[in-house]
Amino acid sequence: MTPVLGRHRSGSTVARYRSASGEAGPGGDWYDVISSRRGPVLVVGDIVGHDASAAAAMWEMRARLRSALWDGKPPWSALAQLNTSMVRGGVFGTCCCVQISGNWATIVSAGHLPPIVMTGTRATALRVPVGIPMGVEEVTTYAAAALPVRQGALVALYTDGLIERRGESITDGIDRLARTLARGPHELDELADFLFADLAPEERSGTESDDTTLLLHRVEPVSAPHQTPLDLTLVD
Structure with missing residues (x-):
C-alpha cells in the first residue's frame, strides 16, 4: 500500500504525517493546534491500531479533545475527560498537549513521548x-509542568514512528531526533522536510509498519495573535 501523506502550515506551525507502509495503512496518529483563551495548544496523539476502526476512533477522539479545549478546559482536564471517553469506548492511546501562553509552555502527557525544545542550536527533550x-483507567488525573520558553524557540512534538529503530531504545531515538533538529535548517517547512528525509521510516527501509507524525511550532512574540486550528488534510 502506498503511504498516505499529509502536510500543513498555519503561521508559526507546520505538520507532517505519513501513514504506515505495507499492508498496515493509515492508523491512529493525529496532530492539531487549537486556539484557547490561554493560548494555542499543540497536540499530537496516537491511537492504538492500524485499521479502519483505529482511524475512526482517532477522528472521534481528536474532535472530542478539540471541543473540550475550545470550551476553555485546561489541557490536563481535557485529557482526563478524553480518557474517560476512551475507557468507555474501549480505545487506547497516548497524547501530549503543549499550551503556549506568552513565554511559558504548559505540558501535559498521557503516556506520550516528551516534547523537544530547541533554543538557538541546542535541542533538549523536556523532562516532564x-x-x-x-x-486504561477510567478515573485518572494528569499532571502539568510549566516551563519558560524564549521567543523564537522551537517546540517539536512527534510520534514513535519517527524515532523508533529495531534493536534500539526509545531514548536513543529521542536523542537522535534532538541532534537532527539542531543541525537542520531554520525555516519550518524546510526543517520538517529535512527531518522526514533523514528520519522517517520510508526513507529508512520501506518496511516499517507505524504511522509517522511531526508537529513543529515556533514560539511567537507575546503580542502575536493566535493562529487558526490545523486541519488534518491528507494528500496523495
Missing part, C-alpha cells in the same frame, strides 16, 4: 511528568 496512557 508522564501520566498513564488513555483508555
Whole structure:
C-alpha cells in the first residue's frame, strides 16, 4: 500500500504525517493546534491500531479533545475527560498537549513521548511528568509542568514512528531526533522536510509498519495573535 501523506502550515506551525507502509495503512496518529483563551495548544496523539476502526476512533477522539479545549478546559482536564471517553469506548492511546501562553509552555502527557525544545542550536527533550496512557483507567488525573520558553524557540512534538529503530531504545531515538533538529535548517517547512528525509521510516527501509507524525511550532512574540486550528488534510 502506498503511504498516505499529509502536510500543513498555519503561521508559526507546520505538520507532517505519513501513514504506515505495507499492508498496515493509515492508523491512529493525529496532530492539531487549537486556539484557547490561554493560548494555542499543540497536540499530537496516537491511537492504538492500524485499521479502519483505529482511524475512526482517532477522528472521534481528536474532535472530542478539540471541543473540550475550545470550551476553555485546561489541557490536563481535557485529557482526563478524553480518557474517560476512551475507557468507555474501549480505545487506547497516548497524547501530549503543549499550551503556549506568552513565554511559558504548559505540558501535559498521557503516556506520550516528551516534547523537544530547541533554543538557538541546542535541542533538549523536556523532562516532564508522564501520566498513564488513555483508555486504561477510567478515573485518572494528569499532571502539568510549566516551563519558560524564549521567543523564537522551537517546540517539536512527534510520534514513535519517527524515532523508533529495531534493536534500539526509545531514548536513543529521542536523542537522535534532538541532534537532527539542531543541525537542520531554520525555516519550518524546510526543517520538517529535512527531518522526514533523514528520519522517517520510508526513507529508512520501506518496511516499517507505524504511522509517522511531526508537529513543529515556533514560539511567537507575546503580542502575536493566535493562529487558526490545523486541519488534518491528507494528500496523495
